[in-house]
């Protein structure tokens with residue numbers, strides 16, 4: 652029996668990762684969702700249940716050294732193959748270098764950076780030549796500096812570097828590696844600041860030519876596109892999905908120079 656294509660999505664219990672899992676499932680792919688949060692992961696499974704693609708959850712901390720092996724093995728065991736790895740799980744907060752403790756720095760490196768390396772290394776053992784791909788979720792924090800976001804900007808910039816280098820080394824096998832740099836997307840990660848901080852919204856929304864926050868589906872659709880053969884000549888690229896925030900530095904009327 653030929654198995655449907657399979658995606659492994661980290662951070663699939665919430666926000667962008669959940670939307671990515673649902674998108675792949677809706678498109679008929681099997682999905683192995685990985686997250687720390689077992690209950691919320693189960694909810695993601697329920698949300699995919701109306702679609703044709705099967706879902707399995709694996710509750711594990713991706714910084715655990717055994718997590719990549721467990722996750723890739725679970726994809727193969729449940730679905731017989733792995734076609735796309737989506738390195739989405741990540742953490743964020745705003746602090747300058749001077750205010751960042753060693754523990755905070757180590758955690759950022761472990762979650763946002765080392766896990767991308769280790770998950771990719773393991774997935775590359777089974778991703779099929781000529782059709783396999785990896786999509787990493789970076790951030791606009793990898794394109795511009797953001798006030799007091801030292802660990803976040805540093806680790807997301809590393810994700811863009813890893814994307815380019817993996818594309819360089821594994822492109823010859825026909826495995827494409829790309830990244831997405833989302834702008835401000837409404838998710839549990841950002842909900843508190845969006846609800847309680849009008850300056851945060853003004854900073855993130857007003858400079859967009861058509862002012863609105865991003866929706867999780869804006870990112871899920873872009874991830875699916877990059878994983879598909881519609882993107883077969885796109886490799887090593889970081890796609891900014893931010894409504895034009897970084898490209899235009901847009902000013903409302905009345906603020907012209």
Ligand SMILES: NC(=O)c1ccc[n+]([C@@H]2O[C@H](COP(=O)([O-])OP(=O)(O)OC[C@H]3O[C@@H](n4cnc5c(N)ncnc54)[C@H](O)[C@@H]3O)[C@@H](O)[C@H]2O)c1
Nearest residue numbers: 662664665666667686687712713740741790835836838840
């Ligand atoms: N929301 C935004 O505006 C935005 C913008 C740019 C980039 N991003 C990136 O998108 C990704 C998803 O963000 P989100 O907004 O959906 O966040 P979120 O907090 O809603 O979801 C992140 C998920 O990752 C999981 N996770 C965190 N650490 C983990 C670990 N060690 N092991 C396993 N799972 C872990 C969490 O449990 C959670 O379910 C992150 O990499 C984030 O940096 C988000």
